Each structure stands twice: as C-alpha cells, then as structure tokens.
Amino acid sequence: MVLFRKLSLVLATLMVVACASDPTSREPANLTDFDAEKKLKEAWSFSLGDGQAEAFHRLTPVIDGDEIFVASSNGKMAALNKSSGKAIWKKSLDLRISGGIGVSGTMLFVGTSDGEVVGLDRLTGGIIWTTPVNSEVLSAPQSDGDVVVAQTYSGEVHGFSATDGKELWRYTSQLPRLTLRGTSTPKIVSGVVMVGFANGRVVAFDIENGAVRWEQRVAVPKGSTEIERLVDVDGRLLVMEDGQTVIATGYQGQVMAIDIGSGRPLWAKETSSYVGATSALGNIYVVAADGSVNALDGNGQGARWTQTVLARRELTEPVAFEGAIGVGDFEGYLHMLAQVDGRLLARTRVDSDGLRAPMTADGDLLYVYGNSGELVAYKLKDR
Template structure:
C-alpha cells in the first residue's frame, strides 16, 4: 500500500536545523528573526476594510483568502462560516460546515467556493449565501479552487485533481498526480494558462497542464531539482501557485529553484537556486521571490539575471509578494506589511495588521490580507 506523509513546514525547518547529536541528546540551532530594520518611511497603506474571524493553527499553513466579485467581498471563517460584505455592510453570513473550513474563497460566475479538511467542497450562491451543492473529494482541501469554463477545479491533499460542474456539482473528471511518499503539507492552487487549459503543480516538482473541459493531460514537465542526501532534504514541493505571463510559466519550489518555462516549446529558459513555498510575483520584466529564509530577490524574466536582493527581513517568515500600484508588498510573521521599491529592493514603508500574514492578493488595485490570527483586511495606497 502506498502511503503519503505530509510534513508541516515548521517541522521541516526544525529538522533541517539539527546541527549535532549523540546517543542521548540533540542540539537544535535556534533561528531568530531579524529585528525590524530602521527605515525612512516615504509611503504607507490605508485600511479600508477589516474583519476578525477565527484563528488557524500556527503549524498548519492554510491559505484561507478573501475574494471579491461584483463589488462584494467574501470572507471565510475557519470555524465554518462564510460572509459577504459590500463596503462595511454585511449582506449575509452562513454556517457552511460544522467540521470547519480549510480552503477558499474562490468567487466567480455567481458562486462562492470553499472546502474543508474532510474533503467536502461547498458551492454557495453569491447573492444570498444559499448552498447550491456539495461534493465529496478523496482528500483534504487546503488550497483554493479555480472556476473556469463552467468547471470548479480543485486539488485535494492526496494528489487528485477534480473537476465539478458549476451548475450542479456533478464530477466531470479526475486526474491523479503521481504518488509522493514525503511532501510538505501544502498545495498550489490550479491556475489558468489560457481560456481552456490549466496548470497544476505537484510535490515532485512537476507541472501538469490539463484540459479543463475533458481532464486530458496536455503537458508535463519537471521544473526543479533537489540534491539532498535524505528524504527531508530532498523535499522539492511546489506549494506556491505558478504564474503565467505571456509565454512564460514561472514556478518556485522548496529546496529547489525559481524557474521560467517557455510554454511554446516546453523548454526551461532559466533556473536559479532558490527555496520558496510562496507564489512569485511577476510584473513587467521582474520576477519577485520571497525565499524560505526571508530574502527578497528580483530576477529579470527573460534571462534570470539577478536584479537585486534584500536580506533585511531574514527569518521573518515572509508571505507571497504582490505588486500594489507601483510598490511591492510582502507580509511577515508579526503582521507587518513591508513596502518595497521594486526597482531597487529598498524598504520604503510599512503598515501593521495582526498575526502572521498568510495570504496577500491584489484585486482592483486594493490589497487583500489574511493572517493566521484571523485578521482579514483590505488596504490601499495612501
């Protein structure tokens, strides 16, 4: 029987930090986060919406995120509730699952999609919160779904990709990713390549392009390598969502590389060593990566040349970076939102929320933030 072990990221970091042992004791090197660097603030963020929901486990890297559709913001509570807000007015709130929620929100085509750790997928009506349908998957759902072509595409934690009809929740197809014995506890979300194809990333550092209508595989390619000597050091997961920009597919991997793949000829254009579990940000000619050790690095998209590197935030458990207007934003373990000049990597400002920043998104030039402590908020440039 094949068994698959999901390893919490924090435990992996602790394991990799072992520096010596004897028959009766193990010495662990403690890694301290860098203190906040002193900066001359030239810019700041202004909050336009905030709401508190239940906190999530500090050891479980759930990516509960806010989403918006038609001017309405949808908020998921890990205790099992989903709510809709227009401005500061709550339009509705629904108890969706007594077993809690572990993934979402994806809001599109008049649906709100969330899931839980028992593999239950829920579709709600955007206008009323009424439950339209539910579906049972074969594994936990710990990353948001994708709605495309009247399909809800979801990756379960056992490595199965599911497609369900948006209208009635009937399963249309399923695609099984290769079994991997060891992996981090985390999944990349499916991402649209074009109007029909999607890309799914796996724990074995492969990416798979699949037809969203039929489930037929169109391409598979390994995009990262790890040369560790143990199972832990060979972990090479792609947990950050891939990014598609023109002909480029950009991926990051844990203990691997940041890679640019040419979708036209399926060849790797460049690959640079970097360990990251976060989605990269790609804007203009820049690829911005937050590594697991807290470095922020910018690469040139066509060559992979390093444009700059900032190590002032080492070991601060950085979130995924995003571009808000002309500034790069990244969150950290203390809830700070660091504002970075994307041309130089210089820190130019910061704002503060509450709890480790787990998810950053930019929708309609506003920053959507979700933290481990349950602080969900929307910000804009001041």
C-alpha cells in the same frame, strides 16, 4: 493523515530556518529601523470567525467585480463591498474550510478538511452541492464556469461539473513520502488547467476531460534524507500578462518560466521558494525560503536586487502594489519594499497572530487577511 508521509507547516518552518543561507543564525531577523518614505493607512477592516485557526491554512480572499469574498476555518463566509468593506451577506456553515475561495459566475467554491469540495450560491453563500474527495483540500478550487478543478492533499486533481458537482475526471500523482503542508492552487488559461505537485512537477490538463497536455519538472530531489529531497511546488502559479507564460516556484528547486502552449521551459533560475511569485516593472519578484526578497529580470537574465533584511521571518507570497512590493511575516507585520531597489518604504502591524495568506491588490487598495480573521484594506500614502 499518516504523519510520516506528511510534514506540517510547523516542522516545515523549522526546516526552512535550518536551511537558511546564514549558517550562524537560526533566529528570525530582528526588525530594523528605517526612514519610512510611505505610510500604510487603513481604509476599512472586517472581522470574520477564527481566520486561519491553528491548522496553518492559507485561506485567501478573492475579488470579483465589486465584491470581495472571505472565509474562515470554522465555516464562516462573507461577501463584502471591496471599496467600503460593508457586508453584503454573512453566512455560518457547518464546514471546516481549508481551501478557499474560488469564484466563477454565480458560484463560489471551497474545499474542506473533511475531504469535500463545495459549490455555493454567490448571492447568498448557501450550499448548492457537496462532493466528497479522498483527503482534505488545502487550496482554492478553481472554475471556468463549466468545470471546477480542485487538488487534494493526497496529490489527486479532480474535475467536477460546476452545475451539480458530479466528478468528470481525476488524475493521481505520485507523492514523495514527505511533503510540505500545502498544495498549489490550480490555474486556468484558455481551456488548460495547470497544477503544481509535491513531486516537483507542474502538469497541464485539458480542463474538459483531464487529458495531460504536458508536464514540466521544476525541482529535482537531491540529498540522502527525506527533508533534503523535499521539492514541493506549493506556491500559486503566476500567469504573465502575455497569457502565454506561467512562472512556477519550487521548494529546493527553481523559479521557472514555462510556455503554456507547449510546456517548454523558457528560462530557469536556482531559487528555493514555497510561495508564489509576482511581477511588475518587467521583473519577477520571488520570496526565497531563507526570507530574502528577490527581483529577477523578467527575461531570466539575472537578478536586479536582493533584500535580506527580513531573513527567516516566514514571509508570505509577495504582492505588487503602488510601486512597492508587499510581504507579510509570522509576527503579523506588513512590509512594503520599493520595486526598483528593494529598500524598505513602510511597515505596519496587521495581526499579532501573524500573516500567512497571500495578499490581494486591486486599484488603490491592498487587502490583507490576518491569521486571526481580520481582513484589512490599506492605502499606501506618502508621508
């Protein structure tokens, strides 16, 4: 990896702190006392490998059916019952996993730091095929059952046969000299796969042949320095319930609603974010680069509320759960905010090594994967 072309998350974090909205403070906000209205109760936990390790990955567990699949950077994988946390199988593979996990049908998919996309048997975790690519894969490969799509850190998108890993098509984007460490996870909707790029664009492809359907710019480079001109679209794309609209977030750019069929922007709001958004109660919830949590009107008509008490705490992508919005921070605390007004409802510490990966809500359980490899399922209860 050429260091002058790529920016590690450590340096990115320092830059994010330097760009915080409060020019008098560069330190993460101290945690404040509050009257907790809810409590987070652990339902079960499971420890796996070394988690995210020190490579600043965002390995994210994935749920399909009654199972939740999880992977660690040092090649350990497991399938668990999502309700009980009981292991269905565990596997230790000779892989340095950096992007994962995708799931479709009877297959699982991961990407590696060594530049590989790997297809595995869902029932056992055994490797079925391995296909090399030109650089590490930092987000989970995604599949519609026939085609697997993966983005590399070098800005390429590949389409592979889900059956044997044979490359079907490839797209190469033009990368800036400097980017944040991370890539967008491909999002598949009705034969179209959408991908965010480090050049500030979202591009939609025909999943069968890689033909470009449309592209839309979410962030425009500004300023005189390479850092000022960072415009990565690294956060996960959010497809709304109508299946026709996707929400994209850009660093030093905008939160934008895009029509999936045409690529036409429906609305946009200036907000810098390097993580994805979530939706609930007709709102779009966005964590800004300065650490503020924002509730935007789902029609783009303005902001409902902004909570700044967690400023500069390197927050995760938000998750909607049981009338609350959950975010994790660099010290491993999980914070729950009220969806209606952003007030703090509950807090617990999950992992002293911190939280980085997006969380997953399913039914009455919230799944949180700590940096050290601890996967914890929580329920949110009244006090």
